[in-house]
Amino acid sequence: MKFDGEVIVIPGATSGLGKNAALRFADAGARVVFGGRRESEGAEVADMIASSGGTARFVVCDVTRSADVARLIETATAEFGELNMAYNVAGVPGDAFSKFADYDDAEWQQTIDINLTGMFYCMKHEIAAMLKDGGGAIVNMSSVAGLGPTPGGAAYVASKHAIVGLTKTAALDYAEDNIRVNAIAPGVVKTEMMEWGITQTPDLEAQMLAHQPIGRLGTMDEVTNAAMWLCSDAASFVTGSTLSVDGAYLLN
Numbered sequence: 001m002k003f004d005g006e007v008i009v010i011p012g013a014t015s016g017l018g019k020n021a022a023l024r025f026a027d028a029g030a031r032v033v034f035g036g037r038r039e040s041e042g043a044e045v046a047d048m049i050a051s052s053g054g055t056a057r058f059v060v061c062d063v064t065r066s067a068d069v070a071r072l073i074e075t076a077t078a079e080f081g082e083l084n085m086a087y088n089v090a091g092v093p094g095d096a097f098s099k100f101a102d103y104d105d106a107e108w109q110q111t112i113d114i115n116l117t118g119m120f121y122c123m124k125h126e127i128a129a130m131l132k133d134g135g136g137a138i139v140n141m142s143s144v145a146g147l148g149p150t151p152g153g154a155a156y157v158a159s160k161h162a163i164v165g166l167t168k169t170a171a172l173d174y175a176e177d178n179i180r181v182n183a184i185a186p187g188v189v190k191t192e193m194m195e196w197g198i199t200q201t202p203d204l205e206a207q208m209l210a211h212q213p214i215g216r217l218g219t220m221d222e223v224t225n226a227a228m229w230l231c232s233d234a235a236s237f238v239t240g241s242t243l244s245v246d247g248a249y250l251l252n
């Protein structure tokens with residue numbers, strides 16, 4: 001897929017799936033404006049893109065702060081004159097091992113602040129910019145935990161289900177403004193952190209594979225491929241949908 005000269009914002013691209021997407025979109029010709037809280041990791045990703053001939057800007061941005069997100073979007077429009085695409089990846093797992101009666105209030109609030117309120121701020125500021133530029137495409141990161149339950153992970157499940165709802169509502173609110181809004185729902189993906197987890201816990205991979213009908217975990221490229229397709233004109237009639245990218249995990 002080619003995105004020559006198009007401008008994309010990716011809040012949360014200093015590691016994992018967001019970083020993979022920043023590199024891939026830049027490689028496909030997009031001008032990438034990405035955010036994250038960690039300055040040195042952000043600078044590293046920006047250098048990687050520049051050294052392979054791409055165009056990127058990194059902005060320190062905590063998605064729980066509306067003003068930070070506004071600054072990220074302003075950087076895109078001020079530097080490159082428009083905003084065509086956004087991929088909202090920032091998110092945290094929260095506590096994934098506590099049932100409701102034991103779930104810590106502060107842990108709940110922090111996960112909701114990042115995954116849900118942060119998503120709202122991103123969509124709000126991106127849509128405002130896209131309205132000025134004649135439209136655009138937004139892809140929101142949900143999860144299989146946004147389409148089904150995950151025992152012990154109340155805050156993550158609530159936030160990822162809510163993202164599916166935000167996606168549908170924004171798609172309807174802006175259908176006539178040429179702004180498409182979709183979500184993706186990945187299953188278990190082999191990120192750097194997952195690779196590290198597997199080295200620490202010998203049967204972790206086998207446990208996860210037991211729930212994977214396709215017989216393997218997903219790759220970061222496979223998730224980015226889905227986001228790229230939803231951002232592209234090939235998906236011009238697709239809006240308000242949540243695409244599972246999960247090797248049939250949800251059917252299991």
Ligand SMILES: NC(=O)c1ccc[n+]([C@@H]2O[C@H](COP(=O)([O-])OP(=O)(O)OC[C@H]3O[C@@H](n4cnc5c(N)ncnc54)[C@H](O)[C@@H]3O)[C@@H](O)[C@H]2O)c1
Binds near residue numbers: 012018061063
């Ligand atoms: N890895 C998987 O198997 C998987 C599966 C489904 C969904 N997801 C989702 O994909 C997204 C990325 O996860 P990942 O696995 O790449 O993990 P990761 O920890 O490598 O990436 C999370 C990203 O979000 C950013 N982030 C977190 N809090 C932030 C904040 N307050 N402000 C700005 N940025 C913030 C981090 O800096 C990082 O870049 C998450 O939303 C996660 O829920 C991951």
